[in-house]
Each structure stands twice: as C-alpha cells, then as structure tokens.
Amino acid sequence: MEATSAESFWVFALAAKCEASSSSSQTLLCLSSLLLFVWLATAFLYWAFPGGPAWGRYFYPHIIQKLNNSNCNSNSLIIPGPRGLPVLGSIRLMTGLAHRKLAAEARRCGATRLMALSVGQTRVIITCHPDVAKDILNSSAFADRPVKESAYSLMFNRAIGFAPYGVYWRTLRRIAANHLFCPKQIAASEPQRYQIAAQMAAALRRDGPIRIRDLLKRASLNNMMCSVFGRKYQLCSQNEETEQLQCLVEEGYELLGKLNWSDHLPFLAGFDPQKIRSRCAQLVPKVSLLVNRIISEHRAQTGQSSRDFVDVLLLLQGSDKLSDPDMVAVLWEMIFRGTDTVAVLIEWVLARLILHPNIQREVHEELDAVVGKSRPVTESDIPALVYLQAVIKETLRLHPPGPLLSWSRLAITDTVVDGHHVPAGTTAMVNMWAITRDPEVWAQPTSFMPERFVEGADLDFSVLGSDLRLAPFGLGRRSCPGKALGLATVSFWVATLLHKFEWVNSERDPVSLSEVLRLSCEMAVPLTVKVHPRR
Numbered sequence: 001m002e003a004t005s006a007e008s009f010w011v012f013a014l015a016a017k018c019e020a021s022s023s024s025s026q027t028l029l030c031l032s033s034l035l036l037f038v039w040l041a042t043a044f045l046y047w048a049f050p051g052g053p054a055w056g057r058y059f060y061p062h063i064i065q066k067l068n069n070s071n072c073n074s075n076s077l078i079i080p081g082p083r084g085l086p087v088l089g090s091i092r093l094m095t096g097l098a099h100r101k102l103a104a105e106a107r108r109c110g111a112t113r114l115m116a117l118s119v120g121q122t123r124v125i126i127t128c129h130p131d132v133a134k135d136i137l138n139s140s141a142f143a144d145r146p147v148k149e150s151a152y153s154l155m156f157n158r159a160i161g162f163a164p165y166g167v168y169w170r171t172l173r174r175i176a177a178n179h180l181f182c183p184k185q186i187a188a189s190e191p192q193r194y195q196i197a198a199q200m201a202a203a204l205r206r207d208g209p210i211r212i213r214d215l216l217k218r219a220s221l222n223n224m225m226c227s228v229f230g231r232k233y234q235l236c237s238q239n240e241e242t243e244q245l246q247c248l249v250e251e252g253y254e255l256l257g258k259l260n261w262s263d264h265l266p267f268l269a270g271f272d273p274q275k276i277r278s279r280c281a282q283l284v285p286k287v288s289l290l291v292n293r294i295i296s297e298h299r300a301q302t303g304q305s306s307r308d309f310v311d312v313l314l315l316l317q318g319s320d321k322l323s324d325p326d327m328v329a330v331l332w333e334m335i336f337r338g339t340d341t342v343a344v345l346i347e348w349v350l351a352r353l354i355l356h357p358n359i360q361r362e363v364h365e366e367l368d369a370v371v372g373k374s375r376p377v378t379e380s381d382i383p384a385l386v387y388l389q390a391v392i393k394e395t396l397r398l399h400p401p402g403p404l405l406s407w408s409r410l411a412i413t414d415t416v417v418d419g420h421h422v423p424a425g426t427t428a429m430v431n432m433w434a435i436t437r438d439p440e441v442w443a444q445p446t447s448f449m450p451e452r453f454v455e456g457a458d459l460d461f462s463v464l465g466s467d468l469r470l471a472p473f474g475l476g477r478r479s480c481p482g483k484a485l486g487l488a489t490v491s492f493w494v495a496t497l498l499h500k501f502e503w504v505n506s507e508r509d510p511v512s513l514s515e516v517l518r519l520s521c522e523m524a525v526p527l528t529v530k531v532h533p534r535r
C-alpha cells in the first residue's frame with residue numbers, strides 16, 4: 001500500500017522523536033512498530049469507507065478537493081456497498097458464481113441500482129437495474145475495458161475485445177463489421193452452417209447417449225475455422241489442426257475466465273501466484289505458430305479471389321493494413337469468441353427443451369407447420385419460427401452466457417452514474433443475470449415461459465440491446481459485434497436439430513441446471529442426451 005503525504009509526515013515526525021530518545025536497536029523496533037501502526041490505521045481508515053478499501057483509498061485524499069471544487073455533495077460521492085475485508089475488499093464476491101453473490105450482496109446493502117465495492121485495489125461499481133445499466137453501457141465515459149494481465153498476455157489488447165478505445169479499435173470494428181458480421185456476409189456463409197448442421201445430425205444418428213457439448217463445440221469451431229481461415233473439416237473425422245486449436249481455445253478460455261489476484265493486488269504481481277502469466281507465456285507461441293502458418297499459406301495462394309477473413313486482412317491497404325502479430329491477434333480472437341458462446345447457448349436451449357417436453361412439443365408442431373416433414377429447414381424459415389425464437393430468448397433470459405456481460409467496462413473520464421460521482425479508472429459492471437431475474441422487471445422471473453415473447457407487450461422484443469431488461473449482447477460502442485452471426489447460427493442449428501430429432505433425457509444422467517462461471521456461464525454438469533429421429 002503506497003503511503004500518502006499525510007502518512008509520511010506522521011511516520012517521520014514520530015520516528016524523529018524515537019531517534020532522539022533511544023538507542024539504535026530500540027529506534028529500529030520503535031520505527032517498525034510505528035510503521036505497522038500507521039499501516040494498520042490507514043488500512044482501517046480506507047476499509048471504513050462505504051464500498052471498502054479501494055474507494056477509501058481514492059476518496060480520502062480527494063474528498064475535500066471534490067467537495068470544494070465541484071458541484072458534488074457528500075451524498076453524490078458516497079455509493080452504498082459492502083466494505084469487505086481490509087486490503088482485500090470484496091474479492092470473494094468475484095469468485096465462483098459471482099453473478100449470484102453480487103446480486104445477493106446488492107439486495108443486502110439495498111444497492112440494487114448502484115453498488116460500490118472494492119476488488120482488492122480495484123474500484124468497482126455494479127448495477128442490477130435496467131435504467132442504470134443503459135446509462136453505463138451507452139455512456140462514452142465507459143468506452144474502455146479494464147486492464148487484465150491475461151488478456152494482454154494473450155494478445156487481446158491488439159484485437160477488438162481489449163484494444164484500448166481509439167483509432168486502432170475503431171478500425172478493427174469497422175473491418176470486422178464490413179467483412180465478417182455484415183448481413184451479406186452472414187447470408188453468404190449459410191451453406192457452411194447448413195453442411196455442419198447435417199454433419200451434426202449424422203453424428204447424432206450414429207451414437208448412443210452423447211455428451212452434446214463436445215459435438216457443439218467442435219461444430220462451432222469448424223464453423224469459425226471456415227469463416228475465418230477458409231478451412232473445411234468433417235465433424236467426425238479427427239484432424240490435427242482442429243484438435244490443436246480446440247486445446248488452445250480451451251486453455252485460453254480457462255486463463256481469461258480466471259479471477260487473477262495480481263490484477264487487483266499489485267503487490268502480488270511479481271509472484272504470479274496462480275501461474276497465469278507463465279501459462280499464457282506457454283500458450284502464445286503455440287497460437288502464433290499455428291495462425292502464422294495459416295497466414296503464410298494464404299499469402300502463397302496469390303491471385304485467388306477473396307474467400308475468407310484472412311484474405312480480407314491480407315488485402316487491407318494504407319492506414320488499415322495490419323502487422324503480422326496484430327493479424328494473429330485479430331484472427332485468434334474471432335476463433336476464440338465465436339466458438340464457445342454459441343455452443344454454451346445451444347446446450348442451455350436443449351437442456352430446457354428436455355426439461356419441458358410440452359414446450360418441445362410446441363416447437364415440433366411449429367416446425368411441422370412452417371417447414372413440414374419433407375424438406376430440411378433453411379435460414380429463410382427462421383423469421384416464421386416465432387415460438388422457436390421465443391424459446392431462444394427465454395433461454396437467454398434465464399441463462400445469459402455472459403451473466404455479468406462477459407467483460408467489464410472502464411471509466412476513461414470522471415463521470416456521473418445515477419446521480420453519483422464516479423472517478424476515472426473505475427470498473428463498471430452490469431449484472432444482467434440479476435436484471436433478468438428481477439420480479440419487478442419480469443413476471444414469474446424464474447419460470448421458463450417462452451410464451452411471454454409470443455403474446456402481449458413483449459411480442460417483438462429484441463435481445464440485441466434496445467431494451468436493457470434483456471440485453472445479453474451488451475449495448476453501446478463496445479457491444480458484441482458478433483451478435484447477428486451468433487444468433488443466426490444458434491437459431492438455425494437449434495431449428496435443424498429439433499426438426500430432425502425428439503430430444504430426451506439420458507436416464508443415467510438427468511438434466512442438472514447447476515452452473516459454472518468461466519468466461520461464459522456453462523452447465524456445470526455437461527448435458528447428456530438421447531435422440532429419436534422424427535423423419
């Protein structure tokens with residue numbers, strides 16, 4: 001903990017007094033005791049501030065200045081919140097099922113609109129209210145991401161997700177929006193999603209009870225490999241490149257999803273206590289080797305018309321042109337982000353349909369009415385599959401893959417949130433999970449009721465960010481750029497899998513809705529299913 005000028009003054013004054021009156025060993029003992037006393041007193045003082053030590057650490061030196069120099073009053077400076085422990089603050093709330101712990105704590109503190117907490121030395125605000133969430137996500141002050149050592153070590157600071165807000169980040173978003181996520185490009189990649197869906201169906205017909213997550217993750221990875229690298233692989237045949245990339249994505253997920261104590265307690269940084277830095281250092285050369293090899297192969301195939309995202313990046317000219325390491329970072333991020341989110345969401349949808357056979361029956365009836373049994377589903381059928389879309393929305397409501405919206409935001413300037421002064425450098429989080437389960441926002445919030453999206457006021461509800469009661473892809477300038485692609489993939493694959501099969505529980509492994517929060521919130525017990533062909 002750094003000493004402020006006031007602390008230093010007292011230490012030196014008292015030390016001088018000691019020196020005058022004692023021998024040298026007594027002086028040392030006296031000085032150490034004084035230092036310890038001052039450190040404990042300061043830690044206690046900081047801890048006593050609402051929100052805990054990180055807030056006290058900021059406000060005590062600034063509070064007089066803030067009260068004198070601005071329009072702030074003491075109420076606007078104080079955001080209610082837990083104190084946690086001295087030095088550590090409420091770091092324990094960020095472990096395990098953080099979204100549930102944070103929601104319970106906000107209720108306990110009467111701070112559901114806005115709660116302050118300290119995660120070690122990091123000042124955090126979090127909201128469980130849709131209006132305040134909208135203010136935060138839309139605000140130009142929260143345009144950055146907090147620094148996360150693993151993200152920087154894994155090169156994500158040179159890709160869209162963690163690039164600091166500025167020209168480079170805007171350029172990447174524009175390139176991705178124009179060449180990967182635009183409606184034309186999404187439509188152009190329908191045949192590849194269709195082929196992969198057919199391969200999934202073939203695999204399901206062959207196997208007995210199956211852990212569906214493995215199949216979904218491989219399907220998702222193959223889909224992204226095709227869009228990004230132009231690689232086409234069979235789902236069931238083993239191949240070295242996919243196996244290798246799947247392991248790298250898994251390891252990256254594990255590292256990025258972990259709460260890294262060194263991010264919040266800088267005095268631990270030198271020790272790397274969770275071995276995150278060393279694991280990142282081992283992972284990055286493997287990613288670079290693989291992605292650089294693919295880039296080189298694309299360079300060698302000169303003269304061919306542009307086919308995939310690597311080709312797009314290689315054709316960039318002028319100020320848009322990316323260096324090779326930046327290209328590796330951007331491509332790696334797309335594979336990384338596009339793989340798990342889609343698989344995690346489909347697994348939740350299937351789990352819910354198995355648990356609610358009457359809802360599955362209604363989906364089947366809709367598919368039979370819209371598509372019939374004589375032809376496969378196409379993406380042009382999706383707009384007419386209103387009930388199926390409602391099932392996906394209801395799954396996103398109860399099981400948002402990013403219950404805390406995946407990655408937090410960082411205030412780049414001082415700002416005001418819900419009438420409270422929030423200083424630059426504060427991390428802001430939205431507890432989307434708490435909003436979607438709030439009885440004041442949703443009727444019967446814990447019941448799985450897709451019909452809420454097919455009748456009444458929420459008939460045309462959009463999950464793309466216009467209504468913060470359910471915005472699983474975030475909102476504002478840093479909202480998810482892959483939302484349309486992600487939703488198109490999930491809707492089409494779920495429609496195909498339901499059109500072809502009836503889904504039932506495997507008797508040995510009943511569906512469990514328990515969760516585990518990694519980078520996404522996944523089913524803690526992977527779903528094991530049996531299917532009965534319908535056609």
Ligand code: HEM
Nearest residue numbers: 160161337338341402405472473474475478479480482486
């Ligand atoms: C079901 C699927 C998905 C969900 C639920 C999801 C959710 C999210 C969320 C909550 C954020 C943070 C938004 C914010 O801060 O406001 C995000 C950011 C991001 N997502 Fe997605 N996502 C999905 C699919 C995808 C796909 C398929 C891709 C790309 C292939 C993708 C790429 C990204 C990127 C690059 C960012 C960082 C944006 C930035 O910082 O500017 N996502 N996503």
